[in-house]
Amino acid sequence: MKNQWIEIGRIEDIPRQGSRVVKTPIEDIAVFRTADDGIYAIRNRCPHKGGPLSEGIVFGATVACPLHNWCLDLKSGQAVAPDEGTVPTYPVQVENGLVYLDLSQIERAA
Amino acid sequence: MKRQRLVLIGNGMAGVRTLEELLKLAPDLYEISVFGAEPHPNYNRILLSPVLAGEKGFEEIVLNGRDWYEENGIRLHTGDPVVAIDRARRRIKTLSGIEAEYDRLLIATGSSPFIIPVPGADLEGVIGFRDIRDVELMLAAARRYKKAVVIGGGLLGLEAANGLMKQGMEVTVVHLLDSLMERQLDKAASAMLKTSLEQRGMDFRMEAQTAAILGDGRVAGIRFKDGSEIAADLVVMAVGIRPNVELAQGAGLYCERGIVVDDTLQTYDPSIYALGECVQHRGQCYGLVAPLFEQAKVCANHLAGLGYGRYTGSVTATKLKVTGIDLFSAGDFQGGEGSEEILLRDPAGGVYKKLWIRGDRVAGAVLYGNTIDGAWYFQLMREGRDITGIRDRLLFGEAHLGDSGHGGESKAAAMADEAQVCDCNGVCKGDIVKAITTKGLFTLDEVKAHTKAAASCGSCTGLVEQILATTLGSDYSAPELKPLCKCTDSTHDQVRAAIRDLRLTSLPAIFETLAWRRADGCPVCRPALNYYLIATWPKEARDDPQSRFVNERVHGNIQKDGSFSVIPRLWGGRTTPAELRAIADAAERFNVGEVHITGGQRINLLGLDKEQLPAIWEFLGDRGLVSGHAYGKALRTVKTCVGSTWCRFGTQDSTGMGIELERMTWGSWMPHKFKMAVSGCPRNCAEATIKDFGVVAIDSGWELHVGGNGGVKVRATDLLCRVKSPEEVKEHCAAFIQLYREEARYLERTAPWLERVGLPYIKQRLLENQVGRKALAKRFHESQRIAQQDPWRERAEGKEAHEFEPLKRVGGTA
Ligand code: SRM
Ligand SMILES: Cc1cc2nc3c(=O)[nH]c(=O)nc-3n(C[C@H](O)[C@H](O)[C@H](O)COP(=O)(O)OP(=O)(O)OC[C@H]3O[C@@H](n4cnc5c(N)ncnc54)[C@H](O)[C@@H]3O)c2cc1C
Ligand code: SF4
Ligand code: FES
Numbered sequence: 001m002k003n004q005w006i007e008i009g010r011i012e013d014i015p016r017q018g019s020r021v022v023k024t025p026i027e028d029i030a031v032f033r034t035a036d037d038g039i040y041a042i043r044n045r046c047p048h049k050g051g052p053l054s055e056g057i058v059f060g061a062t063v064a065c066p067l068h069n070w071c072l073d074l075k076s077g078q079a080v081a082p083d084e085g086t087v088p089t090y091p092v093q094v095e096n097g098l099v100y101l102d103l104s105q106i107e108r109a110a
Numbered sequence: 111m112k113r114q115r116l117v118l119i120g121n122g123m124a125g126v127r128t129l130e131e132l133l134k135l136a137p138d139l140y141e142i143s144v145f146g147a148e149p150h151p152n153y154n155r156i157l158l159s160p161v162l163a164g165e166k167g168f169e170e171i172v173l174n175g176r177d178w179y180e181e182n183g184i185r186l187h188t189g190d191p192v193v194a195i196d197r198a199r200r201r202i203k204t205l206s207g208i209e210a211e212y213d214r215l216l217i218a219t220g221s222s223p224f225i226i227p228v229p230g231a232d233l234e235g236v237i238g239f240r241d242i243r244d245v246e247l248m249l250a251a252a253r254r255y256k257k258a259v260v261i262g263g264g265l266l267g268l269e270a271a272n273g274l275m276k277q278g279m280e281v282t283v284v285h286l287l288d289s290l291m292e293r294q295l296d297k298a299a300s301a302m303l304k305t306s307l308e309q310r311g312m313d314f315r316m317e318a319q320t321a322a323i324l325g326d327g328r329v330a331g332i333r334f335k336d337g338s339e340i341a342a343d344l345v346v347m348a349v350g351i352r353p354n355v356e357l358a359q360g361a362g363l364y365c366e367r368g369i370v371v372d373d374t375l376q377t378y379d380p381s382i383y384a385l386g387e388c389v390q391h392r393g394q395c396y397g398l399v400a401p402l403f404e405q406a407k408v409c410a411n412h413l414a415g416l417g418y419g420r421y422t423g424s425v426t427a428t429k430l431k432v433t434g435i436d437l438f439s440a441g442d443f444q445g446g447e448g449s450e451e452i453l454l455r456d457p458a459g460g461v462y463k464k465l466w467i468r469g470d471r472v473a474g475a476v477l478y479g480n481t482i483d484g485a486w487y488f489q490l491m492r493e494g495r496d497i498t499g500i501r502d503r504l505l506f507g508e509a510h511l512g513d514s515g516h517g518g519e520s521k522a523a524a525m526a527d528e529a530q531v532c533d534c535n536g537v538c539k540g541d542i543v544k545a546i547t548t549k550g551l552f553t554l555d556e557v558k559a560h561t562k563a564a565a566s567c568g569s570c571t572g573l574v575e576q577i578l579a580t581t582l583g584s585d586y587s588a589p590e591l592k593p594l595c596k597c598t599d600s601t602h603d604q605v606r607a608a609i610r611d612l613r614l615t616s617l618p619a620i621f622e623t624l625a626w627r628r629a630d631g632c633p634v635c636r637p638a639l640n641y642y643l644i645a646t647w648p649k650e651a652r653d654d655p656q657s658r659f660v661n662e663r664v665h666g667n668i669q670k671d672g673s674f675s676v677i678p679r680l681w682g683g684r685t686t687p688a689e690l691r692a693i694a695d696a697a698e699r700f701n702v703g704e705v706h707i708t709g710g711q712r713i714n715l716l717g718l719d720k721e722q723l724p725a726i727w728e729f730l731g732d733r734g735l736v737s738g739h740a741y742g743k744a745l746r747t748v749k750t751c752v753g754s755t756w757c758r759f760g761t762q763d764s765t766g767m768g769i770e771l772e773r774m775t776w777g778s779w780m781p782h783k784f785k786m787a788v789s790g791c792p793r794n795c796a797e798a799t800i801k802d803f804g805v806v807a808i809d810s811g812w813e814l815h816v817g818g819n820g821g822v823k824v825r826a827t828d829l830l831c832r833v834k835s836p837e838e839v840k841e842h843c844a845a846f847i848q849l850y851r852e853e854a855r856y857l858e859r860t861a862p863w864l865e866r867v868g869l870p871y872i873k874q875r876l877l878e879n880q881v882g883r884k885a886l887a888k889r890f891h892e893s894q895r896i897a898q899q900d901p902w903r904e905r906a907e908g909k910e911a912h913e914f915e916p917l918k919r920v921g922g923t924a
Binding site for chain 2: 006009015017018021022024028034035050051052069
């Protein structure tokens with residue numbers, strides 16, 4: 001399957017230790033920026049009860065879900081032990097301060 | 111950079127614990143060498159008693175095996191005591207002749223059994239009870255001989271006697287005084303203990319002074335001062351310990367009974383630290399591990415170069431480790447002036463409990479036969495909790511407090527496996543016990559993480575701790591002081607003090623100065639620190655939205671489906687047709703999911719998308735409505751009744767007073783939510799007596815109440831005082847809030863805070879000290895000048911716009 005990179009905005013559009021949402025016809029994707037400017041994209045639905053992860057507190061490369069505090073690793077999408085569950089992650093790239101997201105996997109999931 | 115050299119003398123519990131703490135803080139700072147007189151790696155000395163009693167093996171009590179030293183790059187020399195310290199050249203020398211240089215030296219040589227200087231004390235078979243070697247000698251003697259005498263009826267002596275008896279020896283305990291464990295027990299408890307040990311076959315010679323130890327080569331007996339004699343094949347001296355100070359003294363360090371150290375565990379030589387049983391701190395020498403562990407934390411803090419830890423002494427508690435005998439003692443029970451006693455005594459049932467109370471606080475406790483509540487009394491003691499409110503039930507234990515917040519151990523133990531413990535997350539006792547045993551959990555945090563019990567509203571925390579304690583038995587030790595979160599060892603209070611004293615005004619400054627373990631903290635500490643910063647330095651510190659929980663960041667309550675709710679302020683619970691119309695229009699225009707009258711006399715518009723928020727806020731704002739902060743650790747509602755304007759019983763204008771209070775206090779951030787109410791007469795229709803600050807109008811003025819709440823654990827307020835004028839009501843209100851803002855811990859509501867510090871303290875700060883009250887009120891008003899900006903208006907005007915808009919829409923999203 002071919003990559004489908006689309007530009008979603010500038011890195012400064014996302015607050016450090018924060019997240020912004022990219023809305024697609026299929027699902028919402030939360031794009032995170034960590035304190036050291038790492039950029040990660042995951043589905044904006046907590047594996048627990050669907051909480052909007054984009055609203056959580058970001059620390060290191062982890063987000064704590066705002067509803068019941070599950071912690072998810074932004075790199076792997078895995079819930080931090082002892083919680084169990086996974087949220088899909090999406091490839092991102094940053095070039096010249098612009099953030100690109102690869103949407104080929106959502107298409108496939110659709 | 112070349113690493114500094116740290117040398118530890120004494121491979122025992124205090125020294126090695128310090129290394130562990132140090133490695134957590136500064137793993138690479140030092141090149142570490144350890145010198146120990148014993149031939150073993152570090153082991154748990156406390157557990158020598160169970161080893162002697164045959165309940166544990168030696169290998170089970172090792173704390174740090176040789177592999178631990180290796181893994182941490184520590185050079186370990188065992189079986190080689192240090193014999194000299196050359197302070198001028200910063201060098202130590204061992205018996206075998208090894209020399210080592212240091213930049214920092216740590217002395218933790220512990221103590222030695224005191225051997226009474228009587229003739230014959232040097233005979234074979236006369237020993238102390240201190241280390242593995244002593245236990246080996248005792249076990250060997252038990253195999254060959256019959257009769258043992260233990261001199262000393264204290265904790266250590268009785269544990270030795272019990273162990274020797276278990277090994278099949280006939281044991282006589284010789285004690286100088288007329289009651290056992292006189293330092294820990296009062297006479298009555300001591301008598302009960304003696305009876306029960308006698309029933310197990312232990313023999314006692316009370317008020318007997320040893321004059322000589324008899325024998326030729328090996329011990330054969332003892333002669334007392336009155337001339338009588340008894341036979342003995344083994345004599346264990348357990349009459350006390352002596353700090354090992356000779357080495358330090360020889361090096362010219364200032365010593366009294368122990369090596370004298372200050373609050374940073376530094377000796378008179380700044381490059382030499384000392385801790386453990388060998389030191390004397392503020393005149394005290396300790397002989398238990400809990401104080402040493404507290405010292406270790408502070409000492410490591412200074413060795414790591416952080417420089418802010420302070421050790422100010424410890425309150426200690428003891429438990430006798432004789433299987434089958436439950437005995438607990440803590441604090442001061444000598445009585446003395448101003449001290450009162452509460453006593454429960456049931457000799458037939460084998461239960462004895464006595465508490466010493468001084469100044470409305472627990473000062474000491476002795477429990478015999480039923481020690482379930484020992485940990486709880488000890489906690490009350492250490493926290494200095496005011497017990498006025500629970501005094502009548504205190505002695506019956508935590509389980510009888512009759513509130514849902516705590517549960518006693520008896521309750522935990524008696525619970526069926528399928529009984530639900532955590533009502534928020536539906537966790538049963540069986541789930542918790544299983545997690546503890548199969549996953550090897552030791553702490554409350556671990557249980558929370560694995561089972562989710564106590565992880566939501568927290569009201570079952572006490573019960574979970576009890577289950578942990580009953581399941582783990584003697585392996586469980588409640589943490590001394592709870593750190594703020596896993597990123598640090600510092601407590602809330604220590605962090606707050608550092609923020610204030612070291613003028614820390616930003617999160618990175620805290621992380622850096624206090625050596626946070628995670629570069630950008632975690633969801634537990636960041637909201638707390640952010641609050642402490644803006645509450646301590648309202649002008650200097652910048653609020654960090656990313657460290658706030660979503661509700662406070664976006665100024666609405668997140669709901670289970672990710673939508674938000676909007677609750678505008680209805681000042682003092684009064685509204686107008688125009689406001690109602692505005693709310694109704696907003697509800698229709700924004701197509702809200704539900705309109706709900708809240709429990710706080712306001713109206714809730716539910717089910718809004720985040721993107722809609724700025725628009726509905728603008729709509730409401732244009733019609734004069736502002737944020738109700740229903741989402742914040744902040745001033746929430748001020749409920750009122752109609753008062754003297756309408757009510758036939760009303761004595762004052764309660765609605766007017768409520769509105770004034772709300773105008774004065776809205777917008778202020780707090781450690782937890784804060785609610786007020788004003789009732790127009792003692793019928794109290796506004797429920798002012800379950801609010802954080804409640805006002806009840808009376809004919810002659812106003813009655814002010816503090817520290818109440820509804821919710822999880824209902825607490826009625828305490829009466830603070832009566833005042834005459836509305837100005838006084840406002841001044842007391844502002845001062846109370848400011849005191850709470852400055853001193854309570856984050857997420858501690860006024861009720862638990864007040865219970866912790868005690869009403870007398872609050873009265874002293876607000877009533878006795880009038881200058882202080884005015885100063886508090888003034889600080890409150892100053893910080894309000896900055897805080898009172900309607901966050902909804904600001905966001906309707908574009909602040910933090912990114913928060914409310916998607917980054918991008920792709921394809922044909924609706
Ligand atoms: C909306 C409201 C229920 C309602 O529809 O009536 C409500 C809703 C919530 N309450 Fe409440 N409480 C509401 C009045 C109350 C009251 C009644 C009152 O204020 O007089 C109480 C008891 C009084 C008290 O606080 O002492 C109350 C005691 C609690 C508690 C327990 C507090 C405690 O100290 O034990 C919690 C849990 C907490 O804060 O940790 C809580 C928590 C919550 C939360 C924030 C739970 C959450 O985190 O999502 C709920 C937010 C729902 C939302 O998104 O709007 N709510 N809650 C009420 C809003 C009042 C307002 O106008 O601002
Ligand atoms: C049998 C027994 C039961 C106990 N039960 C309890 C209990 O239930 N609860 C409780 O809180 N406490 C209990 N204690 C007390 C507790 O064990 C001590 O408080 C604690 O071990 C003191 O730690 P420390 O590091 O200061 O001394 P230690 O643990 O004694 O360590 C000091 C070490 O330094 C070594 N040393 C001394 N001089 C030199 C030198 N010149 N060179 C090199 N090394 C040297 C010693 O050999 C020793 O290994 C008990 C003690 C004993 C003996
Ligand atoms: S009582 Fe409060 S916290 Fe519980 S469901 Fe109702 S609104 Fe939510
Ligand atoms: S929905 Fe995320 S933790 Fe419950």
